Amino acid sequence: MDKQARNYAVKHDAVVEAARTERQEVLARNRTLLTLELEFERAARGVESHCHCNALVAMAGDGTDSLNQRETREMQRCEKLRAGALSDPTVKFMLEHLQKAGCVMPEEAIRCMRCDERVFGGYQGDGSIVMAANHIATQGIANATLVHEMVHAFDECRAYMDWNSCKQHACSEVRAAALSGDCNWGKEIQRGNFNFANQFPRCIRRRAELSVAMNPNCGPVLAKEAVADVFEVCYNDTMPFDRIP
Template identity: 40%
Template sequence: MSDEMPIPPPSDVKKPEPPKDPNSAEGFRWWRRTFQYKTGMGLTPEEKHQYENDYQFILQRKQCQKCYEYRDWILKYSPTVRFMAQQISKLNGNNNGEVLPFDESKIICDVCPEWRSGGFHPDLGILICQNRIRDKWHLEDTLAHEMVHYFDNLKWQVDWLNLKHHACSEIRASSLSGECRFSQEFQRRGFGFQVAKGHQDCVKRRATLSVMGNPNCKDEKQARKVVNEVWDSCFNDTRPFDEIYR
């Protein structure tokens, strides 16, 4: 989880009150002060630092609220995410064979210091990086990706420090989540790819980057080698889907 300070409610952040008469001298000072806060011009280093801290608190709180709004909407309306939630629920049933509802509290929004949009922890659940999510559809792909990891962990008891295990789940997550479909790759790379080949190249690239973050991985060369070693079996395994969603 994030090491950031907890976000206070907006009521705890002091903001200048607008004057009753904007044409008065007091009104002029207020508008000038507001302009200074917006631009940073004319502020002392201490005032600028305080303003930046206040701004970050407010921004992070808004990001958090929007992230949870997107999460709840996606859980309700996304076919991919709803299907994955059902499959996870089946694997997460109790000893009596009863299917337990998907625990939405396992999906947490928080600030991430790294350039990533989400993460999965076998004990804690799914993290959505509220400060990295571009829009509702980006959150959908991110959540679907992490739910594939969730599914894999329940079905096969993945050893996440084993590079081959990790690479296999990353290949499946990037391939099945929709994050490597044509429209997403077009936004990232323009016309410089072919649809079928572009999908596989995207999956390999993203899986390699993820494996590079494994503490047992030495470098990019090793990550690429491991991804290639497990590629055929893992890319062709589309469970729990019938086929790859593009």
């Protein structure tokens, strides 16, 4: 490498590092503002959150007593599953490597909320993670959901992610599906997918396409194209793991 190329490389690295530092400082400031009444609005990254959380207001005589009791049970169950997930070795591994990458995720940033959409959770633009209290019913789902969303957090930590980009979003979804256990054989059988040949990569493609299709900048057609374009590279990017768990 000649002197001019080396100078360019040094300047480029300095710019990237400065952008990453600024992003981490913004995330740190945002996390200090987290409260129990955290509202999950459209993420600053430009992609609508996967998890739309609602707040139901009880009105006299409207029959919400039983509904509120059910919500209370769901929240209690979710908090128990959340505590169990935070003790899971893979979740702890992700938390450790987020910290090593410079993006500490405090336990308070992982919250149970009711979600309108049929999703298990979502990574938010402020660096927090939502667990859908009304959809997560087992410890296995809770563990996989946290790992999945922490992969998104890791991707945002190590690079300035443009979530408006269908390809960048697709890459993170491919990685999250591959590394979280979303596509292990047991879960695929429960979904009614019994094809043995290449079932794991087929599942990853399918689930990544579904997630990217929720991005208002993409939709189903662009999602399918984006996943196809990035699949090989992103499927083989297993950071922070040495290999697919």
